[in-house]
Amino acid sequence: MRPVSYSRVADVATAIGTVAADPGSAFLAGGTTEVDLQRIHVSRSRRLVDINDLPLRQIEELPGGGVRIGALARMSDVAQALPIRRRFPMISQALLLGASPQLRNMASIGGNLMQRVRCGYFRDVVAPCNKREPRTGCSALHGVNRGHAVLGTSEHCIATHPSDVGVAFMALDAVVLTQGPGGQRQIAIDDFYLVPGDRPDREHPLAHGELVVAIEVPPTPMASTSLYLKVRDRESYEFALASAAVAISLHDGTIDDVRLALGGIATKPWRARRAESVLTGAPATPETFTSAAEAELADAIGHGMNDFKIELARRTVVRALRMVTGDPQLHDGMAEGLLSEDGSGPADGSGPADGSGS
Amino acid sequence: MKSYVEAASAVQTADTAVVRGPNSVVVRLSVNGTVRNMLIEPRVSLLDALRDRLDLTGAKKGCNQGACGACTVWVDKRRVLACLTLAITCETREVTTIEGLSDGVDLHPMQQAFVTQDAFQCGYCTPGQIMSAVAFLAEGHAADDAQIREWMSGNICRCAAYPNIRAAIRQVRDDAATENPDAAG
Ligand SMILES: Cc1cc2nc3c(=O)[nH]c(=O)nc-3n(C[C@H](O)[C@H](O)[C@H](O)COP(=O)(O)OP(=O)(O)OC[C@H]3O[C@@H](n4cnc5c(N)ncnc54)[C@H](O)[C@@H]3O)c2cc1C
Numbered sequence: 087m088r089p090v091s092y093s094r095v096a097d098v099a100t101a102i103g104t105v106a107a108d109p110g111s112a113f114l115a116g117g118t119t120e121v122d123l124q125r126i127h128v129s130r131s132r133r134l135v136d137i138n139d140l141p142l143r144q145i146e147e148l149p150g151g152g153v154r155i156g157a158l159a160r161m162s163d164v165a166q167a168l169p170i171r172r173r174f175p176m177i178s179q180a181l182l183l184g185a186s187p188q189l190r191n192m193a194s195i196g197g198n199l200m201q202r203v204r205c206g207y208f209r210d211v212v213a214p215c216n217k218r219e220p221r222t223g224c225s226a227l228h229g230v231n232r233g234h235a236v237l238g239t240s241e242h243c244i245a246t247h248p249s250d251v252g253v254a255f256m257a258l259d260a261v262v263l264t265q266g267p268g269g270q271r272q273i274a275i276d277d278f279y280l281v282p283g284d285r286p287d288r289e290h291p292l293a294h295g296e297l298v299v300a301i302e303v304p305p306t307p308m309a310s311t312s313l314y315l316k317v318r319d320r321e322s323y324e325f326a327l328a329s330a331a332v333a334i335s336l337h338d339g340t341i342d343d344v345r346l347a348l349g350g351i352a353t354k355p356w357r358a359r360r361a362e363s364v365l366t367g368a369p370a371t372p373e374t375f376t377s378a379a380e381a382e383l384a385d386a387i388g389h390g391m392n393d394f395k396i397e398l399a400r401r402t403v404v405r406a407l408r409m410v411t412g413d414p415q416l417h418d419g420m421a422e423g424l425l426s427e428d429g430s431g432p433a434d435g436s437g438p439a440d441g442s443g444s
Numbered sequence: 445m446k447s448y449v450e451a452a453s454a455v456q457t458a459d460t461a462v463v464r465g466p467n468s469v470v471v472r473l474s475v476n477g478t479v480r481n482m483l484i485e486p487r488v489s490l491l492d493a494l495r496d497r498l499d500l501t502g503a504k505k506g507c508n509q510g511a512c513g514a515c516t517v518w519v520d521k522r523r524v525l526a527c528l529t530l531a532i533t534c535e536t537r538e539v540t541t542i543e544g545l546s547d548g549v550d551l552h553p554m555q556q557a558f559v560t561q562d563a564f565q566c567g568y569c570t571p572g573q574i575m576s577a578v579a580f581l582a583e584g585h586a587a588d589d590a591q592i593r594e595w596m597s598g599n600i601c602r603c604a605a606y607p608n609i610r611a612a613i614r615q616v617r618d619d620a621a622t623e624n625p626d627a628a629g
């Protein structure tokens with residue numbers, strides 16, 4: 087790791103002012119992305135501004151059924167928080183299925199939104215990479231791209247967005263609250279994540295020094311029976327090959343309303359709008375689910391090693407929909423081991439994590 | 445659906461933060477209940493500070509990138525990875541390492557259970573496994589083996605001593621439940 091200087095700040099205004107004034111500086115939250123990337127010289131900050139003392143850790147219920155999550159709340163604390171588990175089980179599951187318990191104790195929600203891609207060439211400073219070094223080319227296009235994206239790609243970058251909880255936020259139309267040198271902003275999550283296009287180095291619309299202060303999830307009654315399904319090479323401590331966050335509202339076997347977003351297969355957490363429109367108003371049957379999955383993946387492009395992800399994504403969509411609609415033919419152990427069914431596990435002694443995973 | 449980017453009033457900001465480094469600065473760490481001062485650069489990880497400055501070599505460097513758990517220690521009683529933590533960020537926190545777990549020569553019950561259950565081969569991952577396991581039981585998700593597997597997945601064992609590690613954890617869990625039935629998780 088190259089030399090860095092260090093400042094610890096106690097209030098939001100100083101945090102913003104300090105980073106905004108120094109182009110070589112960066113915020114430091116849990117450090118699980120920033121320290122890692124500094125060490126391999128992908129991040130080249132000369133000064134780290136430690137924001138962990140800022141009062142941004144609260145998880146608050148909002149009137150009407152929404153929730154506001156402070157940017158410095160830890161992944162582990164958000165996953166266990168009662169309002170999250172009751173109202174938005176998909177958020178809790180997406181968090182608990184990510185990283186490891188140690189990393190979740192360190193990593194903040196704001197940092198999670200801002201995490202960088204896991205593309206091996208991005209992490210290897212000698213490899214051409216448009217995201218790390220604009221206009222040098224993309225090594226993954228014809229390289230080892232098994233983990234790469236099939237939706238939202240461009241000829242300039244095909245890296246998968248790695249966040250799990252970002253997928254749940256995308257399904258739930260979350261809003262990112264920021265504060266920066268230019269003032270406060272509310273950014274819809276879909277506008278917060280950018281597809282690479284011809285500027286893969288730009289991943290979000292934030293200015294240098296603009297701080298994520300909170301994420302707000304609007305009231306979504308159907309999300310109380312939502313789930314996050316993650317498919318990966320090993321059962322735990324691994325990024326997704328394909329994942330789906332889904333919430334559904336059924337009436338007499340017909341889908342009234344549905345939210346569906348996909349992870350592991352796209353350059354940003356991917357809202358499956360085409361699938362949603364096939365599903366809405368249709369009978370909740372495996373045939374409907376299959377048509378929805380096909381519609382969503384119709385434009386998917388494989389790059390050789392990752393061709394399998396197109397079919398894997400379809401199957402993940404169908405399976406997630408079957409799980410959330412309680413298909414009796416599924417005996418799925420997906421959420422096995424996350425939290426106790428009898429609620430004895432988490433320190434808050436509350437009920438089961440979800441009504442869908444068993 | 446909301447799709448908006450909204451701007452509001454500008455905030456008063458200034459760069460008034462104290463800058464330390466990049467050269468060595470005095471960093472004051474409280475480790476296993478003892479306060480220690482050391483002269484280190486801000487870029488030094490907690491893992492390197494513990495191992496190279498304080499001679500606490502229990503925590504191991506496996507991957508140095510968050511992928512193995514060999515460096516697991518506690519910061520303010522929570523299990524974290526020392527390799528991705530900068531030492532300077534821990535100044536107002538309490539750090540606990542495997543060296544701080546035993547009571548003098550009396551092993552912590554989890555250390556004893558690892559010996560009894562033969563829960564290691566080469567032993568490289570063991571300090572991290574034990575620090576993780578003790579914190580994990582305190583977190584209270586150890587109802588069954590599926591939970592032990594899931595909540596201990598952050599500690600990789602290259603020798604695959606997993607069945608014996610799970611046996612050690614079950615032993616400590618069950619002994620604690622017998623001794624203190626009310627606190628059983
Ligand atoms: C081995 C490993 C496995 C992982 N597996 C998963 C996984 O399965 N699923 C998953 O979703 N994630 C996974 N992660 C990623 C992990 O979740 C992120 O690294 C973490 O969430 C980042 O949060 P942090 O607080 O540590 O951020 P930091 O590392 O402190 O910061 C990350 C970046 O965001 C900036 N930043 C931080 N906070 C703010 C803020 N409030 N406003 C503006 N900018 C900010 C920093 O300047 C930095 O550029 C994994 C990471 C590792 C190392």
Ligand code: SF4
Nearest residue numbers: 205215224243244245
């Ligand atoms: S896929 Fe994106 S991140 Fe990976 S090498 Fe290509 S440009 Fe870089």
Ligand code: FES
Nearest residue numbers: 506507508513527
């Ligand atoms: S050395 Fe820290 S996780 Fe591997």
Ligand code: FES
Nearest residue numbers: 565567601602603
């Ligand atoms: S005992 Fe050898 S790595 Fe675990």
